[in-house]
Amino acid sequence: MGIPASVREATExxxxxxQARRYRPDPVPDDVLHELLEIARWTGSSRNTQPWHFVVITDKEQLRQISRLRPPIAWVAEAPLAIAIVLDGASETSEAYDEGRVTERLLIGARLLGLGGGVAWFGDDAQQAEAKRILGIPAERAARSVVVIGYPTTTKxxxxxxxxGGRKPLSEIVSYDRVGGARA
Ligand SMILES: Cc1cc2nc3c(=O)[nH]c(=O)nc-3n(C[C@H](O)[C@H](O)[C@H](O)COP(=O)(O)O)c2cc1C
Known part of the structure; x- marks a missing residue:
């Protein structure tokens, strides 16, 4: 049968x-942002609780403040836009799972829309609290990261x-029927 070329293009x-950390200064067009948020909205979640709220950040000063939370996310200051993922704070484990799902959809959606994205993790409890203060997020809600979106100039x-970079080969990470099992 084989995989049709059009499907291969999509999977490719x-x-x-x-992960992109450097972007052109160009803003993300409103219709593209809207499409991306629609993609995020349709992410599946535990019992369909949809425990998220998205804060779209384009304000330069707020991006700069977020970038100062810790050195590994300094690059956020130069990005045109970031989406903070705010969780209800009702169930830590399932919301962390849902957060990962919605993050990956944003990254894939961005790529399909001709953009790129990158995850920036706020850090420890104190840094998360500071991020919440910057973004006006109530203390009882959870917020651990932003997904930065823009037109990447590099993914280096x-x-x-x-x-x-790079990834482990399938031979190292896949087994069959039981851990360590070979294909029948
Ligand atoms: C939970 C999580 C937190 C991350 N935090 C950061 C971060 O704070 N700063 C950063 O530059 N990249 C961060 N990343 C991005 C990872 O470094 C990146 O996904 C990984 O290096 C693979 O990158 P690649 O797909 O370009 O190979 C984070 C990724 C995840 C999944």
């Missing part, structure tokens, strides 16, 4: 989703202590 795009990690 998904495979190319990478330019930071002084870059993360190594």
């Amino acid at each position: 795009e998904i495979r190319k989703v990478r 990690d330019h930071r002084p202590n870059p993360v190594e």
